[in-house]
Amino acid sequence: MTDTQGGLRGWAARRGGSLSRLRFTSLRLRLVVVFGLVALTAAVSASGIAYWLNREAVLTRAQDAVLRDFQQEMQNRTGALPVHPTQDELQRAAGQMAGSSQRFSVLLVAQDTDGKTVYGNSGGINGFSLEDVPKSLRAAVNKRQKVADGNKSPYHLYWQRVDQHGTPYLVAGTKLVGGGPTGYMAKSLEPEAKDLNSLAWSLGIATGLALIGSALLAQAAATTVLKPVHRLGVAARRLGEGRLDTRLRVSGTDELADLSRTFNNAAEALEKRVADMAARDEASRRFVADMSHELRTPLTAITAVTEVLEEELESEAGGIDPMVEPAVRLVVSETRRLNDLVENLMEVTRFDAGTARLVLDDVDIADQITACIDARAWLDAVELDAERGAHARLDPRRLDVILANLIGNALKHGGSPVRVSVRIDGEDLVIAVRDHGPGIPEDVLPHVFDRFYKASASRPRSEGSGLGLSIALENAHIHGGEITAANSPDGGAVFTLRLPRDASRLTEENGENGDAVANGGAHGPADLGKEGA
Known part of the structure; x- marks a missing residue:
C-alpha cells in the first residue's frame, strides 16, 4: 500500500500537481464514487455473510464427523480395556482408534494397577501429548457432573478449536463412563482452512469485479445523464456570449x-x-x-x-x-x-x-493641460504639478474634453484651489484632479458618471446638463483608459484618469476589426461637455 501511494504521489508530481488540484466537484466523479461505494458496501456485506455462513457450515460439518467418530471409537476400543490397563494396552488401543476414517491423533490416559498414570499415544513419543491439550479443556473433561433428569451422564464430550504453529486444530476429550481411560483427540483443520481461504479469495475477486462493474455502470449512467446537462451548459454559455x-x-x-x-x-x-x-x-x-x-x-x-x-x-x-x-x-x-x-x-x-474615432498625435502632457486651463481662464484657480517633457500618443481634442470636464467639475462643486498632478506609471499616464471641497457623498459616488445624473435633485435646472462626466468617461474608454472617483482622506474629491501612453495599438486593433480609423474624427468645440455632473 505504501508503494502504491508513493507511485501516486510521483505521478501527481510529474503531472504538475494535477492530482492535488482535483476537487470533488465533478458530478460525473460523484456519481461514479457513489455507485462504487454502494457496490463496494453491498459486495463486501454479501461476501462477508457468505464467507461466515460457509465457514460455519464447513467447520461444523467436519467437526461433527470427527467428534462422532471419536466418540464411537472411545466406546468400541476403550470399552474393551480393563479398568486399570497397561501402557501397552493403551498404546495399542490408541493406534487402533487413530486408524479410523477421520485420521485423527489419539491420547489415552489411565491408571494401572499400581496407581501409576500411564499414557497411550497413537503417534509415538513425539506425537500428541497432554501438553497439547488446553488446561480448560482438561479441567472440563475431568469434572464430574451431577446426574439428574436433564443429565444422564456424569462425564461429557468437550471440544475446542486451537491454533498450533499456525495450523488450526480441533481438540476434544471425554472420560469413559463407569471407569477407565480418558481419551483426547486432535484433528488438523488445515484442509478446511485452505478451502475457506480459497473461498475468501474467490469472494474478494468477485467483490473487485463487482466494484469494477459498478464503476463502468456508473460511467455509462453518468454519460447518459450528464450528456444533456453538458449540452445545456454549452447552450447556456453560448447564450451568455450573446448568441440568442x-x-x-x-x-x-x-x-x-x-x-x-x-x-x-x-x-x-x-x-x-x-x-x-x-x-x-x-x-x-x-x-x-x-x-x-x-x-x-x-x-x-x-x-x-x-x-x-x-x-x-x-x-x-x-x-x-x-x-x-x-x-x-x-x-x-x-x-x-x-x-x-x-x-x-x-x-x-x-x-x-x-x-467615435481617435485622431492620434504626440502630445506634451504638461503643455496640453496648460493650454486647457489657459483657454478657459482657470490659471489662477488651478495648480499644476507636471514635469515638462512627458509625452504620450493620444487624441489631443478628446484629452482636452476630459480635462475640461474634470477640472471644471472640480471648480464648480469643490472650489479652488484645484490641484492637477501628473505621473507616469509604467506604460500608463495617470492624471489626478483634486479639489478642496466637501467631497462626494457616498451614495453619489457610484453614479457620478451616469448620464443626466445630478447630485442634488433640488437643482434640476442647474448650469450643468449631467453629461459632462459621462462624456469624459467615454473619451477615456475609447483610449482604452479609465476614470475613477473617490474622496481624499485629507478632504475633497479626487478624479483619477488613467490612459495608455500609446493608443496606437488600440487603433490598430480597431482597424483589424473593420472599424476604420478616420483622420477627421468626431470633432466638436474645444470645451465640449465642460459642465460637470
Missing part, C-alpha cells in the same frame, strides 16, 4: 427533456425581449441624433441673434432697455447652455453608434 438563437434538441419525455424545453422557451423569450429592447434603443438613439441635427439649424439662427443682443448689451450706446436687459442676458445664457447640450447629445450619439 441557441436552441437545444429535445428528445424524450423525461425531466431532462422538460428542462431542455424550458431552456428553449426561455431563450426564445429572451431573444424576443432583447430584439425589442434593441429596436427601442436604436429608435431612441435615432431620435436623439435626428433631434440634435434638427436643432442645430434653428440654434444657429438663435445663436446669431443672441450674439447681436449680447453686442448691444456690451455696447456703450446702451441700446437695450434696462427693464429688458435681465431677460436678454437670460436668453443669451440659456441659448449657450442649449447649444452645449445639443453638442453633448451629438457626441453621446456618436459613442452609442460606435462612430
Whole structure:
C-alpha cells in the first residue's frame, strides 16, 4: 500500500500537481464514487455473510464427523480395556482408534494397577501429548457432573478449536463412563482452512469485479445523464456570449427533456425581449441624433441673434432697455447652455453608434493641460504639478474634453484651489484632479458618471446638463483608459484618469476589426461637455 501511494504521489508530481488540484466537484466523479461505494458496501456485506455462513457450515460439518467418530471409537476400543490397563494396552488401543476414517491423533490416559498414570499415544513419543491439550479443556473433561433428569451422564464430550504453529486444530476429550481411560483427540483443520481461504479469495475477486462493474455502470449512467446537462451548459454559455438563437434538441419525455424545453422557451423569450429592447434603443438613439441635427439649424439662427443682443448689451450706446436687459442676458445664457447640450447629445450619439474615432498625435502632457486651463481662464484657480517633457500618443481634442470636464467639475462643486498632478506609471499616464471641497457623498459616488445624473435633485435646472462626466468617461474608454472617483482622506474629491501612453495599438486593433480609423474624427468645440455632473 505504501508503494502504491508513493507511485501516486510521483505521478501527481510529474503531472504538475494535477492530482492535488482535483476537487470533488465533478458530478460525473460523484456519481461514479457513489455507485462504487454502494457496490463496494453491498459486495463486501454479501461476501462477508457468505464467507461466515460457509465457514460455519464447513467447520461444523467436519467437526461433527470427527467428534462422532471419536466418540464411537472411545466406546468400541476403550470399552474393551480393563479398568486399570497397561501402557501397552493403551498404546495399542490408541493406534487402533487413530486408524479410523477421520485420521485423527489419539491420547489415552489411565491408571494401572499400581496407581501409576500411564499414557497411550497413537503417534509415538513425539506425537500428541497432554501438553497439547488446553488446561480448560482438561479441567472440563475431568469434572464430574451431577446426574439428574436433564443429565444422564456424569462425564461429557468437550471440544475446542486451537491454533498450533499456525495450523488450526480441533481438540476434544471425554472420560469413559463407569471407569477407565480418558481419551483426547486432535484433528488438523488445515484442509478446511485452505478451502475457506480459497473461498475468501474467490469472494474478494468477485467483490473487485463487482466494484469494477459498478464503476463502468456508473460511467455509462453518468454519460447518459450528464450528456444533456453538458449540452445545456454549452447552450447556456453560448447564450451568455450573446448568441440568442441557441436552441437545444429535445428528445424524450423525461425531466431532462422538460428542462431542455424550458431552456428553449426561455431563450426564445429572451431573444424576443432583447430584439425589442434593441429596436427601442436604436429608435431612441435615432431620435436623439435626428433631434440634435434638427436643432442645430434653428440654434444657429438663435445663436446669431443672441450674439447681436449680447453686442448691444456690451455696447456703450446702451441700446437695450434696462427693464429688458435681465431677460436678454437670460436668453443669451440659456441659448449657450442649449447649444452645449445639443453638442453633448451629438457626441453621446456618436459613442452609442460606435462612430467615435481617435485622431492620434504626440502630445506634451504638461503643455496640453496648460493650454486647457489657459483657454478657459482657470490659471489662477488651478495648480499644476507636471514635469515638462512627458509625452504620450493620444487624441489631443478628446484629452482636452476630459480635462475640461474634470477640472471644471472640480471648480464648480469643490472650489479652488484645484490641484492637477501628473505621473507616469509604467506604460500608463495617470492624471489626478483634486479639489478642496466637501467631497462626494457616498451614495453619489457610484453614479457620478451616469448620464443626466445630478447630485442634488433640488437643482434640476442647474448650469450643468449631467453629461459632462459621462462624456469624459467615454473619451477615456475609447483610449482604452479609465476614470475613477473617490474622496481624499485629507478632504475633497479626487478624479483619477488613467490612459495608455500609446493608443496606437488600440487603433490598430480597431482597424483589424473593420472599424476604420478616420483622420477627421468626431470633432466638436474645444470645451465640449465642460459642465460637470
